[in-house]
Every structure is written in C-alpha cells, then in structure tokens.
Amino acid sequence: MRLGMPESDFPDIRSLEIFAEMDQVHFESLMRGGYVQTFPPHVDLIAEGDPSDFLHIVMSGSIDLFASWNGRDSSLATVRPIATFILAATIRDAPYLMSARTLEKSRVALIPSQDVRAVFDVDSGFARAIVNELSQAYRRKIKAMKDLKLRTSLERLANYLLREQDRCGGAAGFDLPFGKARLASLLGMTPENLSRAFRNLQAYGVTVNGSRISITDQRDLETFAAPSPLIDDDRI
Amino acid sequence: MRLGMPESDFPDIRSLEIFAEMDQVHFESLMRGGYVQTFPPHVDLIAEGDPSDFLHIVMSGSIDLFASWNGRDSSLATVRPIATFILAATIRDAPYLMSARTLEKSRVALIPSQDVRAVFDVDSGFARAIVNELSQAYRRKIKAMKDLKLRTSLERLANYLLREQDRCGGAAGFDLPFGKARLASLLGMTPENLSRAFRNLQAYGVTVNGSRISITDQRDLETFAAPSPLIDDDRI
DNA sequence: TTTGATGCTTGATAATTATCAAGGATAAAA
DNA sequence: TTTTATCCTTGATAATTATCAAGCATCAAA
Numbered sequence: 001m002r003l004g005m006p007e008s009d010f011p012d013i014r015s016l017e018i019f020a021e022m023d024q025v026h027f028e029s030l031m032r033g034g035y036v037q038t039f040p041p042h043v044d045l046i047a048e049g050d051p052s053d054f055l056h057i058v059m060s061g062s063i064d065l066f067a068s069w070n071g072r073d074s075s076l077a078t079v080r081p082i083a084t085f086i087l088a089a090t091i092r093d094a095p096y097l098m099s100a101r102t103l104e105k106s107r108v109a110l111i112p113s114q115d116v117r118a119v120f121d122v123d124s125g126f127a128r129a130i131v132n133e134l135s136q137a138y139r140r141k142i143k144a145m146k147d148l149k150l151r152t153s154l155e156r157l158a159n160y161l162l163r164e165q166d167r168c169g170g171a172a173g174f175d176l177p178f179g180k181a182r183l184a185s186l187l188g189m190t191p192e193n194l195s196r197a198f199r200n201l202q203a204y205g206v207t208v209n210g211s212r213i214s215i216t217d218q219r220d221l222e223t224f225a226a227p228s229p230l231i232d233d234d235r236i
Numbered sequence: 237m238r239l240g241m242p243e244s245d246f247p248d249i250r251s252l253e254i255f256a257e258m259d260q261v262h263f264e265s266l267m268r269g270g271y272v273q274t275f276p277p278h279v280d281l282i283a284e285g286d287p288s289d290f291l292h293i294v295m296s297g298s299i300d301l302f303a304s305w306n307g308r309d310s311s312l313a314t315v316r317p318i319a320t321f322i323l324a325a326t327i328r329d330a331p332y333l334m335s336a337r338t339l340e341k342s343r344v345a346l347i348p349s350q351d352v353r354a355v356f357d358v359d360s361g362f363a364r365a366i367v368n369e370l371s372q373a374y375r376r377k378i379k380a381m382k383d384l385k386l387r388t389s390l391e392r393l394a395n396y397l398l399r400e401q402d403r404c405g406g407a408a409g410f411d412l413p414f415g416k417a418r419l420a421s422l423l424g425m426t427p428e429n430l431s432r433a434f435r436n437l438q439a440y441g442v443t444v445n446g447s448r449i450s451i452t453d454q455r456d457l458e459t460f461a462a463p464s465p466l467i468d469d470d471r472i
Numbered sequence: 473t474t475t476g477a478t479g480c481t482t483g484a485t486a487a488t489t490a491t492c493a494a495g496g497a498t499a500a501a502a
Numbered sequence: 503t504t505t506t507a508t509c510c511t512t513g514a515t516a517a518t519t520a521t522c523a524a525g526c527a528t529c530a531a532a
Binding site for chain 2: 509512
C-alpha cells in the first residue's frame with residue numbers, strides 16, 4: 001500500500017541520526033515517497049538477491065538479518081531501533097546480500113531507494129549521515145568477523161552474555177531477547193551445542209533458567225571471556 | 237619522513253577512483269600533506285588499536301589485514317592495488333580494528349586522516365567516492381561472513397580456488413599469491429587441515445604442486461563448490 | 473484434563489577440526 | 503657439498519562440534 005508517510009510520523013523520523021542534519025525540503029520529499037508499516041512477528045521483509053527497492057528503517061521491534069546457501073542458513077545480525085538496514089545495497093543499487101524478517105511485532109519505515117540516492121547526491125548533510133551509518137556498519141562487521149575467527153564457541157557465548165548484560169543495563173540478571181535456536185545461529189553453533197555451552201559456563205558463574213540469565217560471578221565470567229573493546233565495544 | 241608527495245605521483249593517484257571526481261584544489265591540498273613510501277615484504281604498517289592517523293592506499297604490492305586476540309591471530313583480508321584500507325577508521329576518527337603488514341614489496345600512499353575528513357566535508361565528489369568505497373567494503377565483509385558461516389572449510393577452499401582462478405584470468409593453472417599458512421588463516425583453518433583439504437579436493441579435479449594449482453575438472457569442482465554470486469562475485 | 477505443538481535439552485555417536493610431534497622438500501647460506 | 507632454515511606435509515591423537523534420536527517442559531487449544 002503506497003500511501004505516503006503520515007505527517008504524524010515526521011518528527012520521529014526526523015530525529016533519527018540519519019535524517020537529522022538534512023535540508024527540510026529534501027526531508028519532506030523523502031517522506032512523501034516513503035511510508036511506515038507495522039508487521040507481525042516472523043514476517044519476511046526482504047529476500048537476499050532481490051533488487052534493493054527500499055531503504056528500511058526499524059522504528060520499533062527488532063529484525064533478523066540472515067542468509068542462506070545450499071539449504072543451510074545462518075543469522076548474521078539483529079537490527080534494533082533506531083537503525084537502517086541494507087543501506088549499502090540501497091546506495092549501490094545492488095541486490096540485497098541478506099534476507100530480513102521481523103523477530104517480533106515491528107514498525108518499519110520504507111523509503112524508495114532511488115529517492116535516497118537522489119537526495120544523497122544533492123544534500124551533503126544527508127551524505128555525511130550515510131557515511132556515518134555505513135562506516136559504523138562496516139566496523140561492526142569487522143568486529144563480528146574477529147569474534148567468529150578468533151574465539152571458540154564458548155568464548156563467543158561468554159562475550160555475548162556480557163554484551164547483552166551491558167545492553168540490558170548491567171544488572172546481574174537479564175533475559176535473552178529471542179529464542180535460543182536463533183542465538184545459536186547468531187553465534188555460529190547448533191542449538192544442541194548452545195545448550196551444552198550454557199552448562200559449561202556454569203563453572204564461570206552463569207545460571208540459566210529458560211530465557212533468564214543470571215551472572216552470579218561477574219569477575220569469573222569476565223576473566224574467562226576476556227572481552228576486548230576492539231571486538232565487543234559497540235561505541236568504538 | 238614527512239616529505240610531501242612528489243608531483244610525479246600525482247597522476248597515478250589522481251586516477252584512483254576515490255580521487256577521480258574531486259576538485260583539483262582539494263586534491264592538491266591532500267597531496268601536499270601526504271606522501272608515498274615503498275616498504276619491503278613483511279613490514280608492519282599499522283597495529284589494531286592505534287589511532288587512525290593516515291588513510292592508506294596500496295599503489296602496488298599487497299597488504300595483509302589481520303587481527304589478534306588472546307594470543308591467537310587471523311588474517312581477515314588481502315588488499316590489492318588499487319584500494320584504500322582502513323577507510324572507516326579514518327572517517328570516524330576511531331582506532332584501527334585490524335593490523336596491517338606488507339605481504340610483498342609494496343608502494344603505499346599515506347594521507348593524513350584529518351585532511352581526508354576536512355576535504356570530505358567540503359567536496360561532494362570526494363564524499364561520493366568514499367561512500368562507494370565504504371559500501372563496497374561493507375558488502376565484501378558480508379560476503380566473507382556468509383562464506384565463513386555457511387560453508388565447511390573444504391567448501392571455502394574450493395570456492396576460494398575458483399575465485400582465484402577467475403582473478404588470474406580463468407586458465408586451468410595458476411599460482412597461489414601467498415604462502416599456504418596465510419591461506420589457511422584467511423580461510424579459518426589450520427595449515428595442517430589446509431594440506432588435508434587440498435588432498436580431499438583431488439577427488440574433485442584439483443592438483444597441487446607447491447604453490448601451483450591446476451583445476452583439471454572444472455565442472456566437477458564447480459559442482460562441489462556451488463559458488464553463489466551473493467557470496468563469491470566481487471563485482472556485485 | 474488431554475492433546476498436540478513447540479522449543480529446548482540430553483545422550484550416544486559420528487564427523488570435523490585442532491594439536492603435537494615428526495618427517496620431507498626446497499632453497500639459500502656456509 | 504653440506505648445513506641450516508623455512509615451509510609444508512603426514513600421522514597419531516585429542517578436542518570440538520555436528521548429527522541423530524529420544525525425552526522433557528511449557529503452553530495453548532480441544
């Protein structure tokens with residue numbers, strides 16, 4: 001349904017970092033061509049290989065980026081508000097390299113890719129914001145690559161738990177934000193081995209009850225996990 | 237030695253995609269602050285964690301990007317002429333996430349990062365080129381991630397050989413561009429297992445003699461490797 | 473309450489990958 | 503030529519991870 005963006009959404013979107021510094025005229029022209037939609041959980045939004053017709057922006061909820069090959073598939077990232085996804089494909093007018101689906105009920109803004117490219121060419125504030133977003137996405141991928149190539153699966157899980165604890169506010173107890181099968185896929189392991197990995201982390205002060213995690217010995221877990229800002233710090 | 241860039245290098249550098257569209261005044265100001273240096277093989281250029289003082293551009297030779305954690309290390313990418321490396325760190329004024337060293341004798345141009353950021357802000361042609369470079373680098377990383385998470389080590393080697401064959405012109409025989417220990421690290425395996433993987437690929441028509449590879453049964457290897465443009469095609 | 477259905481866990485086993493130790497091959501240096 | 507060093511390979515073994523099959527828990531529908 002191409003209805004255009006309701007004006008009531010303008011302020012929310014305007015406050016996103018990627019739109020904050022751009023010219024008002026350009027902003028409004030982007031908004032006129034775009035729209036916001038709410039999707040139920042577990043809905044496919046895009047499929048890898050498709051042409052990149054829209055820039056997607058997650059306003060609420062969360063999105064799973066994943067990829068498939070030869071019958072296997074793997075989760076590559078979670079996108080949380082407020083962030084774009086598949087920006088590089090949009091900018092290059094190239095096919096998506098990843099598929100995307102909602103993990104939960106999610107509100108997503110869609111802006112036609114050709115409009116994004118057109119405004120990019122004439123609005124240096126927007127161009128600057130896109131470079132910020134792209135360079136951050138690139139560095140996140142480098143970190144994910146280091147995590148995957150330099151650590152064992154147990155170390156990846158330990159560091160994931162520390163990052164997630166931090167994201168949830170730092171308390172000893174917190175909930176996993178999605179199912180363990182997907183967590184296993186994100187971490188590059190099977191669900192069976194994730195179960196066993198959780199059991200192995202008990203020795204370092206981790207208790208699991210359903211999706212509830214308690215870090216009972218912070219020091220011990222951190223000693224084992226040995227987190228590094230050059231892999232685990234999202235702000236750098 | 238900060239001697240400034242010799243004018244004889246200007247045309248070479250000006251023809252690089254990243255500098256091609258920018259204003260001549262801005263180009264010359266970048267060149268005045270930069271310089272070109274030739275390094276012998278196996279020289280460390282930058283270390284992860286260091287502040288990003290210079291944008292690096294490989295003019296000739298080749299560069300190994302790698303990372304370390306807890307005493308382990310892993311090669312993450314090879315940079316070949318003509319390309320920048322560590323552009324994202326330069327743009328964000330953030331520490332390098334990877335270390336870099338020469339694989340062979342290499343000529344590298346160095347441009348002070350602060351100059352790059354300053355010109356980026358005022359030259360839209362340059363900003364456009366930087367976005368091109370960044371988005372391409374990002375998509376390359378996504379592909380590398382899919383390669384690593386979706387394929388077994390034998391499949392990664394098979395696809396690597398097909399890509400390398402293509403890069404070398406497509407003939408049945410070609411030479412590996414660096415030692416097998418580094419290839420193993422790039423592919424996320426040990427040198428011992430790389431040896432065994434080469435032996436296993438004999439069954440699919442691959443012959444190895446030192447660093448000389450011959451693909452004797454192209455069809456058979458491609459059937460096994462099942463290359464995908466969304467992972468293996470560098471042009472997309 | 474029973475009945476599925478789903479998601480997670482467990483155990484047994486197989487496959488893959490890593491590690492350790494030793495042995496070639498090659499090429500440059502003595 | 504011998505020596506030395508480097509790089510690669512091989513075999514034996516250990517560790518890790520995946521697969522398969524079964525079982526348990528939770529929850530919602532019947």
